[in-house]
Amino acid sequence: DGGITQSPKYLFRKEGQNVTLSCEQNLNHDAMYWYRQDPGQGLRLIYYSQIVNDFQKGDIAEGYSVSREKKESFPLTVTSAQKNPTAFYLCASTFGGTGELFFGEGSRLTVL
Amino acid sequence: QKEVEQNSGPLSVPEGAIASLNCTYSDRGSQSFFWYRQYSGKSPELIMSIYSNGDKEDGRFTAQLNKASQYVSLLIRDSQPSDSATYLCAVNGNNAGNMLTFGGGTRLMVKP
Numbered sequence: 001d002g003g004i005t006q007s008p009k010y011l012f013r014k015e016g017q018n019v020t021l022s023c024e025q026n027l028n029h030d031a032m033y034w035y036r037q038d039p040g041q042g043l044r045l046i047y048y049s050q051i052v053n054d055f056q057k058g059d060i061a062e063g064y065s066v067s068r069e070k071k072e073s074f075p076l077t078v079t080s081a082q083k084n085p086t087a088f089y090l091c092a093s094t095f096g097g098t099g100e101l102f103f104g105e106g107s108r109l110t111v112l
Numbered sequence: 113q114k115e116v117e118q119n120s121g122p123l124s125v126p127e128g129a130i131a132s133l134n135c136t137y138s139d140r141g142s143q144s145f146f147w148y149r150q151y152s153g154k155s156p157e158l159i160m161s162i163y164s165n166g167d168k169e170d171g172r173f174t175a176q177l178n179k180a181s182q183y184v185s186l187l188i189r190d191s192q193p194s195d196s197a198t199y200l201c202a203v204n205g206n207n208a209g210n211m212l213t214f215g216g217g218t219r220l221m222v223k224p
Contacts (some may be wrong), residue, residue, distance in 0.1 A: 035214075039186075040120070040216070040217075041216055041217075042116075042118075042214035042215050042216040042217055043145060043156070043199060043200070043202075043214040044214075045211060045212075057116045058211070066162065090155055090156070092152070098144070098204075098206035099144045099146050099161065099202060099212050100146065101148075101158065101212070102157055102158075103155035103156055103157065104155060106153055106154075
């Protein structure tokens with residue numbers, strides 16, 4: 001079955017640690033996105049990539065980094081520079097960069 | 113700053129009634145409009161997209177777009193308890209990358 005797989009689903013981190021969230025898709029989609037969602041809030045764009053080896057900052061990129069070495073994979077690193085990293089992180093993809101996004105199940109990060 | 117505004121709710125309707133969810137947006141250049149449904153603790157899923165003024169119907173769902181007034185709405189007929197979720201409005205502007213801007217979502221509660 002085609003889809004987007006995010007891992008881990010739940011992650012606990014101590015302050016000062018970097019963590020990497022995995023996102024893999026087998027939908028053959030060109031564009032991939034990372035969003036952050038805080039309780040009771042909408043989605044805010046962290047980074048996006050429309051093609052391999054290229055990515056762009058979204059609205060809240062500070063404290064985050066990404067790579068896009070393969071079409072299928074778009075990992076997100078939450079660095080220690082991100083001041084308030086506790087949130088629900090959502091990876092999404094789309095064919096041709098339309099607004100019809102397919103989402104993974106999300107990764108819930110808690111900083112202790 | 114492009115904005116998409118939704119009433120956070122909760123909007124409470126009895127089972128079988130019509131639920132009306134509204135969304136306004138600030139960017140007059142917006143081209144595409146989407147409604148996503150998000151169950152508690154889950155990731156969003158696309159339920160409707162609309163690209164031109166007027167109504168678009170899909171089963172019990174009707175999306176309505178009025179570009180002159182800069183609003184988009186979602187009607188859910190014969191509401192069911194399983195429709196209880198948060199509904200996110202998303203708008204795709206006429207900008208580089210065609211990034212979506214999400215509203216904060218409206219929580220809908222359908223009471224049996």
